Amino acid sequence: MISEKLCIDKKVTYSDILAxxxxxxxxxxxxxxxxxxxxxxxxxxxxxxxxxxxxxxxMLGFDSTLPASMDFMVAITAAVxxxxxxxxxxxxxxxxxxxxxxxxxxxxxxxxxxxxxxxxIKIEASGAYLDTIKAVSDTGMPVMAxxxxxxxxxxxxxxxxxxxxxxxxALELVALAEQVIKAGASSLLLEGVAGEVAEIITKRCxxxxxxxxxxxGCDGQILIxxxxxxxxxxxxxxxxxxxxxxxxxxxxxxxxxxxxxxSGQFPxxxxxxxxxxxxxxxxQKLL
Numbered sequence: 249m250i251s252e253k254l255c256i257d258k259k260v261t262y263s264d265i266l267a268x269x270x271x272x273x274x275x276x277x278x279x280x281x282x283x284x285x286x287x288x289x290x291x292x293x294x295x296x297x298x299x300x301x302x303x304x305x306x307m308l309g310f311d312s313t314l315p316a317s318m319d320f321m322v323a324i325t326a327a328v329x330x331x332x333x334x335x336x337x338x339x340x341x342x343x344x345x346x347x348x349x350x351x352x353x354x355x356x357x358x359x360x361x362x363x364x365x366x367x368x369i370k371i372e373a374s375g376a377y378l379d380t381i382k383a384v385s386d387t388g389m390p391v392m393a394x395x396x397x398x399x400x401x402x403x404x405x406x407x408x409x410x411x412x413x414x415x416x417x418a419l420e421l422v423a424l425a426e427q428v429i430k431a432g433a434s435s436l437l438l439e440g441v442a443g444e445v446a447e448i449i450t451k452r453c454x455x456x457x458x459x460x461x462x463x464x465g466c467d468g469q470i471l472i473x474x475x476x477x478x479x480x481x482x483x484x485x486x487x488x489x490x491x492x493x494x495x496x497x498x499x500x501x502x503x504x505x506x507x508x509x510x511s512g513q514f515p516x517x518x519x520x521x522x523x524x525x526x527x528x529x530x531x532q533k534l535l
Contacts, residue, residue, distance in 0.1 A: 258334060259333070259334045260295050260296070260334060260335055260336040261336065261367070262336070262367065262368065262390055262434065264295070264336070265295065265296065265336055265435070265456050266455070266456060268295070268456070268467070268468070269454075269455070269456045269457075269467045274467065274468050274469070275295055275296060275456060275458060275467055275468025275469075276293060276294045276295055276296070276468060276469065277294065277295065277296035277297065277298060277338075277458055277468055277469065277470035278294050278296075278297060278298070278470060278471060278472070278473045278476065279297070279298045279299070279300040279302060279470060279471070279472045279473060280297055280299070280328060280472075280473040280474075281299060281300075281303040281306065281307050281324050281327075281328065282307075282324065282327055282328065282331070283327040283328065283330055283331040284331065285331070285473050285474075286327070286328040286329075286330075286331030286332040286335075287331035287332065289331075289332055289335065289473065290331060290332035290333070290334060290335055294335060295335065295336055296335065296336040296337075296338060296458075296468070296470070297328055297332055297335050297336070297337055297338065298338040298339075298340060298370060298392075298437075298470060299321065299324055299325040299328050299337070299338070299339050299340060300313075300340045300370075300472070301313040301316040301321060301340045301341075301342045301343070301399075301400075302340075302399070302472060303316060303320070303321070303324055304316040304320075304342075306472060306474055306480070307324075312399065312402050312403075313342070313343065313399045313400060313402075314343045314400065314402070314403070316340075316342040316343065317342060318342060318345050318356055318359065320342075321339065321340065321341075321342050321345075321360075322339075322359050322360060322363050322364050325337070325339045325360060325364035325366060326363060326364035326365070328364075329364055329365040329366070333365075336367055336368070337364075337365060337366050337367050337368070338366070338367065338368040338369070338370050338392055339360040339364060339366040339368070339369055339370065340370045341353070341356060341357065341360075341369060341370060341371050341372075342400075343400045346371055346377070346380050346384075347377075350379055350380050350383040351383075353371075353380045353383060353384055354383050354384055354387055357369045357384045357387070357389050358387070358389070361389055367390070368389075368390040368391070368392050368434065368435065369384055369389050369390070369391050369392065370391075370392040370393075370394055370437060371384070371391055371392070371393060371394060372394045372395075372398040372399070372400050372401070373393040373394055373395050373398075373424070373428045373433070374395075374398070374424070375424065375427065378427055378428065378431040379431070381393060381428055381431040381432055381433055382431045382432045384432075385431070385432030385433065385434070386432065390434035390435070391432060391433045391434055391435075392433065392434070392435040392436070392437050392458075393425075393428035393429075393431075393433035393435070393436055393437070394436075394437040394439065395411075395421060395424055395425060395428065395436065395437070395438060395439075395441075396411040396412070396421065396437075396438045396439040396440050396441040396460075396462065397409070397410070397411055397439040397440035397441075397461075398439070399439075408440070409440075410440050410441070410442060411439075411440055411441050411442070412441050412442045412445040412446075413442050418442065418444075418445040418448075421441065421445060421449070422445065422448060422449055422452070425449045425452075425453065426452075429453060429455060433455070434455060434456075435455055435456045435457070435458065436449065436453060436455065436456070436457045436458065437457075437458050437459075437460060437470070438457060438458070438459050438460065438462040438466060439460040439461060439462065440460070440461045440462065440485075440487070441459075441461075441462040442462075443462060443463025443464075443465060444465075446459055446462035446463055446465050446466055447463070447465030447466075450465055450466050450467055451465075456468065458470050460487070461485060461486070461487030471487075471488055471489060472488065475488035475489070475490060476489065476490065476491050476492070477490070477491070477492045477494045478490035478491070478492045478493040478494050478495050478496075479494050479495050479498070480495070481495045
């Protein structure tokens with residue numbers, strides 16, 4: 249259910265997102281990476297956009313999120329902000345943008361805010377980055393702590409798998425959630441967390457908890473827009489859901505364009521320019 253005050257004509261703020269949590273309304277979030285998609289998202293009931301480093305995979309074709317750079321992330325986040333000026337905007341801190349030092353983390357987070365109009369900074373969180381979360385939060389920039397599956401650890405773990413599937417691991421994740429909140433996080437993102445544990449964390453937390461493959465007990469849900477639209481052709485994660493089949497429609501449209509060009513039906517007079525009246529005769533004489 250969407251609060252009446254959250255509409256596309258009013259810029260969504262953190263206070264609005266927090267109010268959704270307190271009123272037991274679901275927060276609807278998507279990840280997208282470009283102006284065109286963001287502009288479409290801004291015309292829907294979606295309240296939050298996360299510009300994720302998964303753009304390295306979805307947009308650039310890499311097999312992990314690691315190649316996403318700060319310059320790239322700032323550029324696409326700014327594009328999304330231009331497309332969706334009123335949607336609550338979260339930017340993803342890419343690999344090595346916050347791991348090097350706290351001062352580097354604050355500087356890079358600030359780039360998102362100043363250059364791209366970001367309202368919240370997402371950091372993949374472990375116990376090692378509690379001071380980083382605090383440092384960014386202390387500057388006045390809200391932090392979304394991303395726990396559970398953390399794609400930036402792929403080089404160390406070798407593969408990504410569901411989190412908190414045993415009692416011991418669940419207890420560790422619940423403790424981590426409490427630690428990141430104590431460090432200053434303003435929101436949580438739970439990716440690939442066992443549903444029972446995600447619900448426990450959500451109920452124990454007074455801040456908005458967004459789920460990504462963590463069942464419906466969270467305060468909100470997020471998926472990648474190309475997955476939702478059916479553009480990725482089944483290459484998404486297990487928990488991705490397609491609500492459309494735009495891949496098929498895109499292929500059909502491109503084939504129709506190809507056929508129109510081949511047959512000479514395109515471009516027609518309605519899609520071309522002409523010289524002003526009488527100018528062709530003048531040109532013929534000049535030639």
